[in-house]
Amino acid sequence: MRSPTDRRAKVGTSYEPVTLRPMQEHDLTLLHAWLQRPHVVRWWGPHDRSLSLDEVRAEHFPSSAQNAGVRQYIASLGERPIGWAQSYVTLGAGDGWWESETDPGVRGIDQFLCDPNDLGRGLGTRMVEALVRLVFSDPAVTRIQTDPAPDNVRAIRCYEKAGFRAIRRIVTPDGCAVLMTQPRP
Numbered sequence: 001m002r003s004p005t006d007r008r009a010k011v012g013t014s015y016e017p018v019t020l021r022p023m024q025e026h027d028l029t030l031l032h033a034w035l036q037r038p039h040v041v042r043w044w045g046p047h048d049r050s051l052s053l054d055e056v057r058a059e060h061f062p063s064s065a066q067n068a069g070v071r072q073y074i075a076s077l078g079e080r081p082i083g084w085a086q087s088y089v090t091l092g093a094g095d096g097w098w099e100s101e102t103d104p105g106v107r108g109i110d111q112f113l114c115d116p117n118d119l120g121r122g123l124g125t126r127m128v129e130a131l132v133r134l135v136f137s138d139p140a141v142t143r144i145q146t147d148p149a150p151d152n153v154r155a156i157r158c159y160e161k162a163g164f165r166a167i168r169r170i171v172t173p174d175g176c177a178v179l180m181t182q183p184r185p
């Protein structure tokens with residue numbers, strides 16, 4: 001039997017990279033299921049009801065015009081899907097987000113691991129590092145930022161390990177957050 005320490009052992013092997021592929025419409029059912037899981041709902045909401053598949057489709061697969069600047073990905077470790085991630089252009093994000101931004105090169109990122117058994121084992125850091133590499137592969141990108149809730153200590157530590165630094169507390173349309181940024185290396 002494995003000890004609790006073993007259960008928290010690192011996931012995967014050093015030669016097994018975390019990969020990111022663009023999310024497709026056929027991934028919506030998977031995403032819908034992941035968005036119902038308590039460890040995701042805790043930080044993503046909504047807290048008072050379940051999301052329908054149509055709501056997930058409307059938010060994550062809207063018309064191309066509404067979706068401009070947003071890139072969504074399914075992360076995998078080998079053949080195993082492990083989570084969802086997105087990057088977006090912060091300038092002009094709308095709905096009250098990042099209204100003081102003037103730099104078109106800034107990208108925001110969001111992500112989660114889909115399996116609660118994977119949390120706290122280093123996999124999220126590898127996923128964020130892979131996303132940062134992918135986002136910076138666009139030479140137009142000047143800076144990447146993220147905005148975890150101040151009490152999401154695990155996410156904040158994960159982002160620090162992936163190269164982000166906490167700048168200040170902010171208020172977003174989703175509530176209080178810690179603005180964390182990473183300039184182009």
Ligand SMILES: CC(C)(COP(=O)(O)OP(=O)(O)OC[C@H]1O[C@@H](n2cnc3c(N)ncnc32)[C@H](O)[C@@H]1OP(=O)(O)O)[C@@H](O)C(=O)NCCC(=O)NCCS
Nearest residue numbers: 043112113119120121122123124125148153154155157158
């Ligand atoms: C956020 C998330 C992607 C991070 O991935 P992860 O694989 O769990 O994170 P990692 O294991 O790479 O790193 C977590 C770090 O936080 C630390 N940590 C975890 N809980 C902690 C706590 N309560 N207090 C202090 N540190 C804590 C871990 O020890 C680890 O740091 P260490 O390697 O220095 O010991 C993942 O936890 C997740 O999907 N969470 C649910 C959804 C979510 O919060 N998404 C982000 C919204 S901004």
